[in-house]
Amino acid sequence: MAHPSGSTVEIALFGAHVISFTTANHPDQDVLFMSKESVMDGVKPLSGGIPIVFPNFGSSVGFKAPGHGFARTTKWSVVSVIPSKNEIINSVATFRMESSDATRGMWHFEFELEYEVMLSSDCIQTTLTVHNTDSKAIEFHALLHNYIHTNDHLKHGVKISGLQGVHYFDQLTKTNNTETRESFPITKEIDNIYKNVKTDVAAYIEGDKYDQVVAVLKIGSVVGGGHIPVYTDTDCVIWNPGKVRAKGTEDFGDEEYRYMVAIEPGRVSEYQVLAPGMVYQLNQVISVSEAATK
DSSP states (O other): OBOTTSOEEEEETBTTEEEEEEOSSOTTSBSBOBOTTOOOSSSSOOSBSBOEEBSOSSSOSSSOOOTTBSGGGSBOEEEEEEOOSSSSSOEEEEEEEEOOHHHHTTSOOOEEEEEEEEEOSSEEEEEEEEEEOSSSOEEEEEEEOEEEEOSOTTTSOEEEESOTTOEEEETTTTEEEEOOOSEEEOOSOEEEEEOSOOSOEEEEEOOSSEEEEEEEEEEEEEEOTTOOOEEEOOEEEEEEOHHHHHHTSTTSOTTGGGGEEEEEEEEEEEEEEEOTTOEEEEEEEEEEEEEEEO
């Protein structure tokens, strides 16, 4: 899908997976990272881009869904694609999947998912909507697993900001901590779940010709029955496999850890509870700006 400004986004029906996003200012540079080892066979989850994680983050507990859920390994249907006719209005694509015999065999609930992708000149907005069509409450994780493309970590700096003062769980050391740094570099393996993040999270990416900032704004909410939306807590996972783990990661190149960092908004530190007939939305905006001219 294209935008009159010159920006583009590419979305695979398998997983409603955003696999490419380029801005109008730098059409030759993808904002998102996709592994060269990723296999697009309609079976294995894609490695890179923006995977949709639902209904479980990591391994499933108490049901049989695969790691990070089945939304990313299901073929979605196209609801609509509406290209913009001018640079002011967004181009919009909408996709849908719903409970089926296949999903019921893994997770015994009725639901409908909708995923909207909006494209402008320098940002992409994605919204995951979960409709509870079951007769009882459902509990789930929801996450947008953004792989942000960076320049080589070994040659250029990459710093994450927006998390100072936030409590987090370090999945490597299995410890709870509080982030004290205003910003921190990506220099080694990291896998932190930052809890109830209230600000934008940004990656400052150094380059040869220019530096850029990729910022992620996220909002979670629950609404239904004509009520006013109730905003919910949202978490943010910061992840990079590092050199050692990258070598043991399927569909991921041994040295590709040097060219990405994952900034993943969602609800994963706790399960999101959704009553029958209610709707949960996870919305994010990924914006790109040039930080300095060299």
